[in-house]
Structures are given as C-alpha cells and as structure tokens.
Amino acid sequence: xxxxxxxxxxxICKSGTSVKIECRSLDFQATTMFWYRQFPxxxxxxxATSNEGSKATYEQGVEKDKFLxxxxxxxxxxxxxxxxxxxxxxxxxxxxxxxxxxxxxKLFFGSGTQxxxx
Amino acid sequence: xxxxxxxxxxxxxxxxxxxxxDCVYETRDTTYYLFxxxxxxxxxxxxxxxxxxxxxxxxxxxxxxxxxxxxxxxxNFTITASQVVDSAxxxxxxxxxxGAGSYQLTFGKGTKLSVIP
Numbered sequence: 298x299x300x301x302x303x304x305x306x307x308x309i310c311k312s313g314t315s316v317k318i319e320c321r322s323l324d325f326q327a328t329t330m331f332w333y334r335q336f337p338x339x340x341x342x343x344x345a346t347s348n349e350g351s352k353a354t355y356e357q358g359v360e361k362d363k364f365l366x367x368x369x370x371x372x373x374x375x376x377x378x379x380x381x382x383x384x385x386x387x388x389x390x391x392x393x394x395x396x397x398x399x400x401x402x403k404l405f406f407g408s409g410t411q412x413x414x415x
Numbered sequence: 416x417x418x419x420x421x422x423x424x425x426x427x428x429x430x431x432x433x434x435x436x437d438c439v440y441e442t443r444d445t446t447y448y449l450f451x452x453x454x455x456x457x458x459x460x461x462x463x464x465x466x467x468x469x470x471x472x473x474x475x476x477x478x479x480x481x482x483x484x485x486x487x488x489x490x491n492f493t494i495t496a497s498q499v500v501d502s503a504x505x506x507x508x509x510x511x512x513x514g515a516g517s518y519q520l521t522f523g524k525g526t527k528l529s530v531i532p
Contacts, residue, residue: 341522406460408458
C-alpha cells in the first residue's frame with residue numbers, strides 16, 4: 298500500500314481562496330517532509346523543508362506567507378496555499394524521509410496534488 | 416552547489432528495444448545518495464532505486480539496471496526489452512547533506528521516455 302498519502306489529488310478553487318494539502322506518512326514517523334512544485338513538463342522544484350515541531354525552511358524565492366507549512370506531528374505535514382491565484386496552479390508533491398532501520402535515508406513521495414485556480 | 420543533468424529531454428524507442436537514460440551529477444560532498452524515480456502520466460513519483468556514494472556496484476532488477484561510475488559522476492539507467500508500460504518521465508536525483516541534520520534532494524529535469532508498440 299501507499300507509504301505516503303497526499304490529499305487531495307486534485308482541487309479546483311476560485312481565485313482568492315485558500316487551499317490546504319495534506320501529506321501523511323502511513324507506516325513510519327517522518328521528522329522531515331519536503332514540498333515540491335512541478336510545472337508542466339518541468340522538473341520538481343523544492344519549495345520548502347518541513348521539520349516536525351519547528352518552522353519550515355523555505356527555498357529562495359518561495360513566499361512564506363503565501364505557502365504556509367505546518368508539521369504538527371511526526372506523520373502529518375500540511376501545505377496551505379493562501380489567497381490562491383491562477384499563477385499558483387501547479388502540481389504539488391510532498392515527500393517524507395524514513396530514517397529508521399533498513400529504510401534509512403529513503404524518501405517516499407505522495408501521489409501529488411493538481412491545483413487549478415480559476 | 417549540487418546539480419543533476421539529464422541531457423536527454425525525450426527519447427522514443429520501439430517496444431523490445433533497450434534504452435539507456437543518462438544522468439550526470441555534480442557535488443563536492445563525499446557522501447551522497449543517488450536516486451531514480453519514474454513519473455507515469457498519472458503524476459505520482461515511483462521510487463526505483465537508491466544508491467549511496469560508497470557503493471559502486473552495478474545493480475540489476477528485472478529489466479532495469481543501473482551503472483554507477485564515480486569517476487565520471489554518472490548514474491545511468493538502462494531498461495532492457497522496453498515495454499509500453501515503461502513510457503513515463505524518469506528523474507534522476509541527488510541527495511546531499513545540507514546541515515543541521517537535513518538532506519536536500521536535487522532533481523534533474525527528467526527524461527521523457529516513449530515506448531512505441
């Protein structure tokens with residue numbers, strides 16, 4: 298079964314509204330989760346690193362107030378796109394690092410969320 | 416700075432042909448991990464392989480094989496007897512330590528593989 302669950306898989310919203318995307322590690326604890334953004338036919342660009350219990354680390358050029366990240370538990374990180382605009386339309390993917398046992402340094406990815414802002 | 420180059424943007428092969436996807440990486444770190452992921456049209460990333468920098472053994476998994484050569488900073492991926500289901504975008508990625516217990520994953524731009532029946 299899926300190791301990292303990302304929800305929703307697809308969301309369409311009106312401009313100006315906020316959208317929350319959830320990323321859950323299902324069978325391991327993830328102290329670190331990552332959020333990526335992928336434009337059509339492009340590579341994955343790291344947006345931010347989410348650390349449980351502390352503030353997220355954002356990559357250069359990513360607006361902290363626009364993309365709110367919360368990592369309140371060892372199995373859940375959320376990305377909230379605030380006041381979404383059409384240019385925020387993209388495919389967002391999360392990943393979680395499993396540092397336990399044989400899966401040390403192994404990354405698992407969610408199935409992605411396609412955000413379309415009208 | 417870390418960098419991953421996948422020079423092949425798109426490749427088309429006829430079913431049953433072998434195909435090799437190239438990946439060249441740059442890093443000053445001596446300890447790092449290399450990955451290959453498959454992204455089918457549905458969008459999700461599928462983990463294929465992870466290799467650490469100290470393990471240069473080539474690996475074979477079914478029709479997939481990987482050739483890791485530190486001397487040329489390459490981590491190439493070969494699909495033998497390709498099938499239509501192999502059609503996807505393949506990403507090579509490099510994970511390096513970025514400090515404070517964190518690792519950063521850098522992706523190449525991906526190679527779109529189309530297998531024609």
